[in-house]
Amino acid sequence: MLVLVQAVSDTAAQHVPAAAQSVPWVEVAKGVESIAKTLALLVAGLWTYLIFVRQRLRYPGAKVELSLSHRELPNGKRILHVEVKLENIGKTIIRLDKADVVIERVAPLTADILGPLLAQYEPLTPDAPPEISWYRVGHRAHRYQEAIEIEPGECEMLRYDFRIGKNVKIVKVRAHITNCHKRKFGSLRKREKRVTEIGWSAVKYYELASQLPPSGVVHG
Numbered sequence: 001m002l003v004l005v006q007a008v009s010d011t012a013a014q015h016v017p018a019a020a021q022s023v024p025w026v027e028v029a030k031g032v033e034s035i036a037k038t039l040a041l042l043v044a045g046l047w048t049y050l051i052f053v054r055q056r057l058r059y060p061g062a063k064v065e066l067s068l069s070h071r072e073l074p075n076g077k078r079i080l081h082v083e084v085k086l087e088n089i090g091k092t093i094i095r096l097d098k099a100d101v102v103i104e105r106v107a108p109l110t111a112d113i114l115g116p117l118l119a120q121y122e123p124l125t126p127d128a129p130p131e132i133s134w135y136r137v138g139h140r141a142h143r144y145q146e147a148i149e150i151e152p153g154e155c156e157m158l159r160y161d162f163r164i165g166k167n168v169k170i171v172k173v174r175a176h177i178t179n180c181h182k183r184k185f186g187s188l189r190k191r192e193k194r195v196t197e198i199g200w201s202a203v204k205y206y207e208l209a210s211q212l213p214p215s216g217v218v219h220g
Helices: 002-014 018-022 025-054 111-119
Strands: 062-072 078-088 094-107 135-150 155-164 170-178 184-189 192-196 199-207 217-219
Touching: 062 170, 062 199, 078 094, 078 135, 078 170, 078 199, 094 155, 135 155
Parallel strands: none
Antiparallel strands: 062 078, 062 217, 078 155, 094 135, 094 170, 170 199, 184 192
C-alpha cells in the first residue's frame, strides 16, 4: 500500500501544471497526499470485497469426519460408539451450538419395510430422493447452552453412545453440525419460525461383526 501511495505521489508531481509552479510546494504535496489516500482507501475497499465477499472468507468453513466402533455386551446387546470430529478449515471462528447424530438400520430389514423403501429409488427415476431414508434406530439432538468456540486450524471431538440390538448387522450413521452463522428462517405460520438447518454433514455405513467376544472392539 505504501508503494502505491508513493507511485501516485510521484505521478501527480510530474503532472503539476505550469501555472501551479508558483504555488508553495507544501500545498501541492498536501493535495497529492489527499489524492493518494483516497485511492488507497478505494483499493483497500476493493480488496476487502474480493477477499471477504466474493471468496466468502467471512463465513466459517469446516470438515466433519466420523469414527465408529462397537462393543458387545454380555446380555446380547451392543453399544455403538460414534465420534464426530469437527475441524475448522476456514479463516473465522466457529461457534458450535447444535449437533445431530442419526442411526439407521440398513440390514436386516423385513420385506414389508424394505420393499416400499427401495420402490422409489429405481435407477431411471430422475425425481427420486437423493438418499434412502432407512429404518431409524437411534437419534441424538444435542444443543449446547453455551456455544463451543473452535479457532481456525483447531478440532473438536463429539462422542455419543447408542444401544443397538444384537440382530442389527449394518447401520448408516449421519452427523450434522449446524452452522449458527447461516441459519435461514422461513415464513411465519402460527407464530412459529421454520428454520433451515444449514451446516456440515458426514455419512458413513458401518457393518457390525456378528461374532466377537464380549470385550472385543471393532473400529470403523
